[in-house]
Amino acid sequence: MPDSPRGVAGRTVLVAGATSTSGAAACRVLAGAGARVIAVGRDPEKLAALALGAASAAGDLAPPVCVERCDLDDEGEVAGLAERLRADGVRADGILHLVGGWRGGGGLAGQSDEDYRFLERGLTALRHVTRAFDADLRASDAARLAIVSSTAVARPLAGGANYAAVKAASEAWTRAVAQGFAKAARDEQAPLRAAAVVFRAKALAGLEDDLAERFAALWDADAASVNDTIRTLGQD
Template sequence: MLLAGATSDAGRAVAGALIAAGARVVATGRDAARLEPLAELGAEPEVCDVTDEQQVADLAARLRERGIRFDGVLPLVGGWRGGGGLAGQTDEDYRALEASLTALRHVSRAFDADLRASDAGRLAIVSSVSVARPLAGGANYAAVKAGAEAWTRAVAQGFAKAARDAGTPLRAAAVIFRVKALADHEAALASAVAGLFAQDAAELNDTVLTLP
């Protein structure tokens, strides 16, 4: 499993749950020092800025040279900026938030072939309940999350089409997790991600799951 941008509390929680379940986890981050706690959990750290397309391509090449193929990809680049009503939705804040969508685009494209070739390929993202009910003070945030959801649903359609064209059962699935505030749901997210691989891809693909 690739955890992209994994140095947050959520990244550590998910890594711990996956490693406890016996998974091999590669964790990326821009700062080697911040990856050390993940290495202590048993993850394989890789310094990579996943908002940089070339760095992601280089990462994919390095891992393939080592014989590593992924069954799962979870981008965790995120953060919150908002407030001030619609007038407070600055371009600076939007560009900072947009990094999460950029990271998703890069890693999903770079490792798409891995997920399609897997017997249980999984792409998952963490979105927000604000997509369903956006507020003026969080318009930038909700817009970026809505874009990420649209991208993930497009990945899901690609998985389904590839399986249909090949005449094979659907084995890969793209899933959206929505939360109210990720800081309150790290354990729930970790459990949900670890459980993705035991579920049927056809039932899971292109679904939105709201975490309690």
């Protein structure tokens, strides 16, 4: 039997890369929907401003946005964050991964190693976060993980080869997480309760609220219907 989702309210959701525009929108929407939000980023000042802005937008009745400074490129720091939260009795029911950026142009010859290493940080952070919080997601009665990828994966261009390659690898990692969720449920002969989803966008600007709302809505569907799916923002 499928799980019985009860929405995102009351869930603990970690937003990785929370100080971006899309991160701020996600924190606001999730807190407004009643989720407990853990906003993770590198810059303490940006995190403090994010917490204040989210609290003001969500209102006094919404759960607070908790901020955690962490270098998600650093495996040890991410593991330490997970351990620290568990020690405080906090376990994640969801992760929205927003670590990334854009560098490109110059045709294939212009795809420098420096740009590739910059972009690769998003994949590295995803690997660290999903591994560190895997036990939390598997223990949740309704876990959801989502990343933001690009339509460039389906039609890569020479001037964005680095970017498309890293996004494709991030999608592969996320789909492997989805397969792991499904296999664990089969092995335990239990309902699938965790789901990993890829959101694609041609450009995220202007779609930040759409992303946040669609991520929150993943808890309104049973896990089996959303696990290992690719959804295009602004289209479907």
